[in-house]
Amino acid sequence: MIGELILVRHGKAESKLLDKSDFDRTLTEEGKREFETFMKKVVPLLEPKKQLEVWTSPLIRAKETADVFKEALGIAEMKEKDFLGNGDLEGLLQELEKQDSQFVIACVGHEPAMSAWTKELTGQSTPFPKGGVVNIRFEEDKEKGRLDWKLFPN
Secondary structure (H helix, E strand, O other): OOEEEEEEEOOOEOOOOOOOOHHHOOEOHHHHHHHHHHHHHHHHHHOOOOOOEEEEOOOHHHHHHHHHHHHHHOOOOOEEOHHHHHOOHHHHHHHHHOOOOOEEEEEEEOOOHHHHHHHHHHOOOOOOOOOOEEEEEEOOOOOOOEEEEEEOOO
8 A cells, every 4th residue: 555644623613412313513603713723833744745535524524624634635526435524544544555555644633533544554643632733654665654744733
Protein backbone atom coordinates (compact mmCIF):
# COMPACT_ATOMS: atom_id res chain seq x y z
CA MET A 1 0.00 0.00 0.00
CA ILE A 2 1.49 3.32 -1.07
CA GLY A 3 -0.24 6.56 -0.27
CA GLU A 4 -1.08 9.28 2.16
CA LEU A 5 -3.82 9.25 4.78
CA ILE A 6 -4.92 12.48 6.44
CA LEU A 7 -6.94 11.93 9.61
CA VAL A 8 -9.11 14.84 10.73
CA ARG A 9 -11.09 14.99 13.96
CA HIS A 10 -14.31 16.99 13.73
CA GLY A 11 -14.39 20.50 15.19
CA LYS A 12 -16.03 21.58 18.44
CA ALA A 13 -19.61 20.34 18.55
CA GLU A 14 -22.75 20.74 20.60
CA SER A 15 -22.76 19.20 24.05
CA LYS A 16 -23.70 15.57 24.53
CA LEU A 17 -26.04 16.79 27.25
CA LEU A 18 -28.46 18.40 24.79
CA ASP A 19 -31.72 16.65 24.09
CA LYS A 20 -30.41 15.52 20.70
CA SER A 21 -29.13 12.22 19.36
CA ASP A 22 -25.37 11.86 19.06
CA PHE A 23 -25.78 11.45 15.30
CA ASP A 24 -27.48 14.86 14.98
CA ARG A 25 -25.07 16.94 17.07
CA THR A 26 -23.74 19.84 14.97
CA LEU A 27 -20.65 22.02 15.12
CA THR A 28 -21.05 25.05 17.32
CA GLU A 29 -20.70 28.43 15.60
CA GLU A 30 -17.43 28.89 17.48
CA GLY A 31 -16.30 25.41 16.42
CA LYS A 32 -17.02 26.14 12.77
CA ARG A 33 -15.22 29.52 12.89
CA GLU A 34 -12.21 28.01 14.67
CA PHE A 35 -11.91 25.21 12.12
CA GLU A 36 -12.25 27.66 9.20
CA THR A 37 -9.43 29.76 10.70
CA PHE A 38 -7.32 26.67 11.43
CA MET A 39 -7.65 25.50 7.82
CA LYS A 40 -5.54 28.52 6.76
CA LYS A 41 -2.61 26.70 8.41
CA VAL A 42 -3.54 23.31 6.93
CA VAL A 43 -4.14 24.39 3.32
CA PRO A 44 -0.46 25.12 2.49
CA LEU A 45 0.44 21.58 3.59
CA LEU A 46 -2.24 19.99 1.41
CA GLU A 47 -2.74 22.36 -1.53
CA PRO A 48 -0.19 20.72 -3.84
CA LYS A 49 -1.87 17.32 -3.38
CA LYS A 50 -3.34 16.01 -6.60
CA GLN A 51 -6.44 13.86 -6.52
CA LEU A 52 -7.14 14.44 -2.83
CA GLU A 53 -10.34 12.65 -1.82
CA VAL A 54 -12.38 13.53 1.26
CA TRP A 55 -14.20 10.79 3.16
CA THR A 56 -16.41 11.63 6.12
CA SER A 57 -18.34 10.00 8.89
CA PRO A 58 -22.11 10.26 8.30
CA LEU A 59 -22.54 12.04 11.67
CA ILE A 60 -23.56 15.67 11.19
CA ARG A 61 -20.64 17.32 13.01
CA ALA A 62 -18.13 15.36 10.92
CA LYS A 63 -19.94 16.19 7.67
CA GLU A 64 -19.93 19.89 8.62
CA THR A 65 -16.19 19.71 9.37
CA ALA A 66 -15.58 17.90 6.06
CA ASP A 67 -17.52 20.65 4.24
CA VAL A 68 -15.21 23.32 5.67
CA PHE A 69 -12.17 21.14 4.87
CA LYS A 70 -13.10 20.51 1.24
CA GLU A 71 -14.20 24.09 0.59
CA ALA A 72 -10.89 25.44 1.95
CA LEU A 73 -9.06 23.16 -0.50
CA GLY A 74 -11.42 23.72 -3.44
CA ILE A 75 -12.58 20.10 -3.55
CA ALA A 76 -15.99 19.54 -5.09
CA GLU A 77 -17.22 16.41 -3.34
CA MET A 78 -16.87 14.11 -0.38
CA LYS A 79 -17.97 10.55 0.28
CA GLU A 80 -19.69 9.28 3.41
CA LYS A 81 -18.15 6.15 4.89
CA ASP A 82 -19.86 4.29 7.73
CA PHE A 83 -16.55 2.97 9.10
CA LEU A 84 -15.64 6.57 9.98
CA GLY A 85 -18.78 6.86 12.09
CA ASN A 86 -18.29 3.62 13.98
CA GLY A 87 -14.48 3.58 14.20
CA ASP A 88 -14.02 0.38 12.17
CA LEU A 89 -10.29 0.28 11.33
CA GLU A 90 -10.70 -2.90 9.27
CA GLY A 91 -13.27 -1.10 7.12
CA LEU A 92 -10.80 1.73 6.54
CA LEU A 93 -7.97 -0.65 5.65
CA GLN A 94 -10.18 -2.56 3.20
CA GLU A 95 -11.11 0.70 1.45
CA LEU A 96 -7.48 1.84 1.31
CA GLU A 97 -6.42 -1.47 -0.25
CA LYS A 98 -8.87 -0.80 -3.10
CA GLN A 99 -7.24 2.55 -3.91
CA ASP A 100 -4.78 3.24 -6.69
CA SER A 101 -1.14 3.59 -5.79
CA GLN A 102 -0.23 7.03 -4.47
CA PHE A 103 -3.68 7.67 -2.99
CA VAL A 104 -4.23 10.83 -0.94
CA ILE A 105 -7.31 10.51 1.25
CA ALA A 106 -8.55 12.71 4.07
CA CYS A 107 -10.85 11.01 6.58
CA VAL A 108 -12.99 13.13 8.90
CA GLY A 109 -14.06 11.24 11.99
CA HIS A 110 -14.23 11.02 15.76
CA GLU A 111 -12.40 10.11 18.92
CA PRO A 112 -11.34 7.67 20.15
CA ALA A 113 -10.91 6.22 16.63
CA MET A 114 -8.61 8.96 15.27
CA SER A 115 -5.97 8.56 18.00
CA ALA A 116 -6.36 4.76 18.11
CA TRP A 117 -5.95 4.52 14.33
CA THR A 118 -2.89 6.77 14.41
CA LYS A 119 -1.26 4.51 17.02
CA GLU A 120 -2.24 1.32 15.18
CA LEU A 121 -1.10 2.59 11.77
CA THR A 122 2.16 4.27 12.86
CA GLY A 123 3.05 2.81 16.24
CA GLN A 124 3.06 6.34 17.70
CA SER A 125 0.65 7.69 20.29
CA THR A 126 -0.55 11.21 19.77
CA PRO A 127 -3.30 13.28 21.36
CA PHE A 128 -6.06 14.18 18.93
CA PRO A 129 -7.87 17.38 19.91
CA LYS A 130 -11.03 18.53 18.17
CA GLY A 131 -10.18 19.89 14.73
CA GLY A 132 -6.75 18.21 14.73
CA VAL A 133 -5.12 16.89 11.55
CA VAL A 134 -2.55 14.07 11.27
CA ASN A 135 -0.77 13.03 8.07
CA ILE A 136 0.35 9.41 7.68
CA ARG A 137 2.46 8.18 4.73
CA PHE A 138 2.52 4.56 3.60
CA GLU A 139 5.38 3.07 1.63
CA GLU A 140 5.33 -0.31 -0.10
CA ASP A 141 8.16 -1.90 1.85
CA LYS A 142 7.08 -0.73 5.28
CA GLU A 143 4.89 -2.66 7.71
CA LYS A 144 3.54 0.53 9.31
CA GLY A 145 2.84 4.00 8.07
CA ARG A 146 5.00 6.96 9.09
CA LEU A 147 3.56 9.87 11.03
CA ASP A 148 4.67 12.63 8.65
CA TRP A 149 3.17 15.65 10.41
CA LYS A 150 0.44 16.71 12.79
CA LEU A 151 -1.20 20.05 13.26
CA PHE A 152 -3.62 20.99 16.00
CA PRO A 153 -5.69 24.13 16.63
CA ASN A 154 -4.50 26.37 19.46
